[in-house]
Amino acid sequence: MNDEKISVDNRDYVGALASGLEVLSAFDVQHKKMTLSEVAQITGMDRAKARRLLLTLHALGYIAKDGREFRLTPKVLRLGYAFNASNDHLDVVQHYLQSVTSELGESCSLSILDNDEIIYLVRSSAAHRLMSINITPGTRLPAAYTSMGRVLLAQLSAAEQKDWLARAQLLEHTDNSIVDKNRFVNMLKDVKQQGFCVVDQELELGLRSIAVPVFDYQGKLLGAANISTNSLRVSMQSLIDKYLPALQDAAKSITAHAK
Template sequence: MATLAKGLAVLGSFGEARPSMTLSEAAGATGMSRAAARRVLRTLAGLGYVAQSGRNFTLTPRILELGFAYLSTQSWLDRAEPLMKELSHAVQESCSAAILQGAEIVYVARMPAPHRIMSTTIAVGTRLPAVYTSLGRIQLGFLDEAELAACIEESRLVAHTPNAITDPERLAERIRQDHEQGFSIVDEELEKGLRSIAVPIVTRSGVNVAAINLSSHASRASTGDLTDRFLPELQAVARLISRSLP
């Protein structure tokens, strides 16, 4: 199990900020010794998940098999994607679905808007801090007090914008309020100009599985627009998706 954990740690250390790494960089990113990182990278290369060019290691397309294996087990996505596409087209804004993984969200479906919203590209597999996204906050509300406190402690509470909440107690209170009202709005906290509203996807017994949201630029939608125009349609889609869950 320790070897598997090390392999996953190395794979997880690759990303937009580190598309390729040397042996030393991989060791530093994972906290391993150079010898341990070398063994792991050689094993991953032998399995076809990483490739080596000179001193640099990069992921290979085979890594997509792991992601597709997960997505293929999520039957609710088959129901969600056409509904999300229809909703995105109707409101002319981006519609996304994400799961909660630790202190981050992972996008599992995305219908982009015809106009750019964020400065960075969001795609399936993109990770963002849960505490600064509506998709994350609405799911964090399903955690118990100890789990939520641990997640907030693990998160980097950085003032990405003047609106960002950086006080742990205020953040926990906001998450609880969002959970009680059944939706979460994040107003220009992750990036200036970005507003979004999210609702949870739950099973019939009330277990949180994921969340979906609509995102818009502040110049096109006020927070009032999010609740008045977007929320009813978003909730209707969430109910339809939730009905496909056991």
């Protein structure tokens, strides 16, 4: 089999499986427990369909039921463990991200693109907390307003970027947020050309980050790595002069050792 994706109207597409995974994905930090009505609303399914899927996942042990509320069980960790076990390079990534944190005292992460969001795969956390939410592997953030997201979007082809922007919503999280799509496209061109991206307080005030793409030894894109910091503590000049070289060195080391 090749890596070509099939469309939803393809006869090999299993809609029930896709819907079940959609229900599992509906549970997150903001929705740790949900009622049937809440699951139906978030997924856009009718209550009858959502109920059947929830009860099936409950029977399989992936979802627990507490009164009217549903929640994920530890069994879902098997899916994440299988991913980690089949991606040996993540241990290499963790090692070099931790070296950046040790050197600079800042959090360092690697993420991949998933439609309109990035998913954190590896995280080396600093002692201080930067965001209003606790970021761990599996955390999702809007790709448009994170340095890692923009680096990953910049790696897409022009056609892929056009399709992405056609469906994307550019929201004003802060006064600094880019909401004009033409400006966003030009920004992605600059990111691709310079090989890194800085996002300054566009997602949260005070949050400043810098990211670079990370490839394996064959040139395959593994994701994007970033350093996140506080705008009051680290200047833009320091971010470029000190933090960027450390991040680029880590990315090169990952490339050399990610087999």
